[in-house]
Amino acid sequence: MRVIMTTKIDLASMNIKERLVENFGFTETDKLFDGNPIYRRGQTLILTTNDEMIYYDGLDRAIEEQLGIRPEIIVFASRHSSKQRLPALTVHVTGNWGKGIYGGKDESLAIAQPAAMKLALLKMSELNDLGWTVCYEATHHGPSELEVPSFFIEIGSSEEEWVVDRAGEIIAETIIHVLENYEKVKFPVAIGIGGGHYAPKQTKRALETDLAFSHIAAKYAHPLKRELILKAIERTSGNVDAIYVDWKGSKGETRQMARALAEELGLEFIRD
Template sequence: MDVIMTTKVDLASMNIMKKLIENFGFKETDMVFDGNPVYRNGKTLILTTNDEMIYYDNLDKTIESQLGFKPEIIAFASRHSSKQKLPALTTHVTGNWGKAMYGGKDGSLAIAVPSAMKLALLKMNELNDLGWTVCYEATHHGPSELDVPSFFIEIGSSEEEWVNDRAGEIIAETIVHVLDNYKRVKFKVAVGIGGGHYAPKQTKRALETDLAFGHIAPKYTHPLPKEMLIKAIKRTVEKVDAVYVDWKGSKGETRQLAKGLAEELGLEFIRD
């Protein structure tokens, strides 16, 4: 079973959930999760919790204990917040390169599913008639303690955007498309190093080439210890083919570490 995770405390999450139910045939079941009704369409369930999703470590285990199954993948339908209030449609995997400031554990990474995030990026870009930014975000926030693949897909970045009907429709359609297709596609998979939080170079590569990114470590997380780069490769559900470095957007120590690690592991090294 696939899970779309939503929360009552998030306006964007509720917007997306509403569009999924209205437009994509999800029906209420007699199941309950965290005290809330569960909706189903085929092998996909919409679950709702009552608190912020970024703090929901071990969600997969909670689902198994409450509903009796371990999900194959979790898509978190969420808001994105930023001081710039940039209207945006974003996707990313969760985790903390260092200290956990917003959920998850220190130095802990969730399991990335690059094919799903790339499909999300492509579909959001295709459907985007709002003129908003479509991009990856770097790996950040929780939950990081999950033993199944997961990704966040978000409407940003202020209340005006979170409740936008069209944005809700775009994300709902994108989630359905991703869950229907992510196992059927094969891309070249890379771990991304460097750049800003909104990963402009990685986003451009993913939109224009066959490259799909898992974890992305932006410049503000550098320098990175070698064990975290190895963890980023291991915590990717698909085989990692390459280490990609935004060269000017990385600190010298980290870009040399990334280059050396690629050689050591026999991975392609991509310098941009």
């Protein structure tokens, strides 16, 4: 069973949920999750909680306890906030390279599903008739303590964008496309290191080539511990084939360590 997670306190999340129900044939069931009605379409459930999703560590366990099912993947439909108020459609896996200031545990990473996130990036880009930015974000915020693959897909970056119907439609259609196809595709996978929070070089590479990204550690997370790159590899669904470094967008000690680690592990080293 696949799960789309939403929350009542997030305008973008409710926008996406409404578009999913209206456009993709989800029907309300007689079951509840966190006191809210569950919607179902085939092997996909829409669940709704009452609080911020970034703090929902152990969500997979809560689903198992309340519903008796273990999800194959969890898609968090969410808002994205930024001071720049950049109109954007974004996708990323969660976790913390350092302190867990916004949910999740310190130095803890969720399980990435690179094929799903790449499909999301490609589909959002294809459907984007709003002229907004479409991009990966670096790994950040919680929840980080999940034992099934997950990712956040977001409408950003202010209340003005969160309620745009077309943005909700794009994300809803993207989610359905991803859930129907992510297990059928195979891409070479890289851990991304360096660059800004919106991962411009990683996004460009994923849109223009067959490379898919797992966890991405932006420059602000450097210097990066070797153990955390190893953890990122471990917390990736499927194989990791490469370590990708935005060379100018990385601190010296981190990029040299990444190069040495790639060589040690027999992974391709991609310098961009």
